[in-house]
Amino acid sequence: MAIRNVGIIGCGTMGAGIAQIALQAGYLVTVNEINRELLDKGLERIHSSLDKMQGKGLIDDAQKGEMIKRLSGTTTLNELDQCDLVIEAVIESLDVKIKLFTALDAVCKKEAIFASNTSSLSVTQIAAATSRLKQFIGLHFFNPPTLMPLVEVIRTMTTDKVVLQETIGFIKSLKKVAIVAKDSAGFIVNRLLTPYLLDAIRAVGDDVGSVEDIDAGMKLGCNHPMGPLMLADFIGLDVLYNAANILFEEYREKRYAPPPILKRLVIMGHIGTKTGMGFYDWSDMKKPKPAQLAV
Secondary structure, three states: OOOOEEEEEOOOHHHHHHHHHHHHOOOEEEEEOOOHHHHHHHHHHHHHHHHHHHHOOOOOHHHHHHHHHOEEEEOOHHHHOOOOEEEEOOOOOHHHHHHHHHHHHHHOOOOOEEEEOOOOOOHHHHHOOOOOHHHEEEEEEOOOOOOOOEEEEEEOOOOOHHHHHHHHHHHHHOOOEEEEEEOOOOOOHHHHHHHHHHHHHHHHHOOOOOHHHHHHHHHHHOOOOOOHHHHHHHHOHHHHHHHHHHHHHHHOOHHHOOOHHHHHHHHHOOOEOOOOEOOEEOOOOOOOEEOOOOO
16 A cells, blocks of 8 residues: 555644655645644644745745645544554653554554554554554654654564555655664664663762763763763653653663652653753753752
């Protein structure tokens, strides 16, 4: 089955970004949100991004207009009934995702492929809530989807080989690089990245070095684009904490256990750039300063 019509559930930063790159690749795109206010915000996010592309000379008036014609929005799942591929990009909650795909299963055509943009949850567990185990797959886009070149394609034990290849073809058509991972907690990237970030946080808690020096050490000594603590703030300490708990539950290895200092920061609501405070003070986004942490 050729993929022509793509549905995106959730039109926040991730969903809007996925919708935009699908539009740029020539697909019909329908975005869905839970209410009109969030839908309007999401559509405006896409339109604004296309305006910026036009302003930079990356697209012209005709190209922007043609993309907008292929974009539609809805607050009801019924309008996704003709989609060939439906990608979910909602909050990282197993219960929410299962409820969503159960509802989608009842309204989408039987040939449709379902994909979850989860970064750490069990794709198998979500797929089991539907009647299309062979047509269920994970598509882990990275933030922001418009700039990040990688997509993890997660296959379950029951994902059909043809569906896997069709989905990889779709990702390549977006001008992204697809890597295939089996459905295990953390997949490839987060399974390797999470322990690294947690080790840096443990180093802060153990007073191995200051936030600034730990980040400088990894940035300058290993030629990383940014230090692990700053990266954790960008990811969101709440997101990292939840992912660590999922990985620890799966593997029961100490390296995945969230350090106490991470738990305390999340409890206080100091979760990084989203709240303006984490391992750094983000009052000035252009000049973040290491937060004063009493560890």
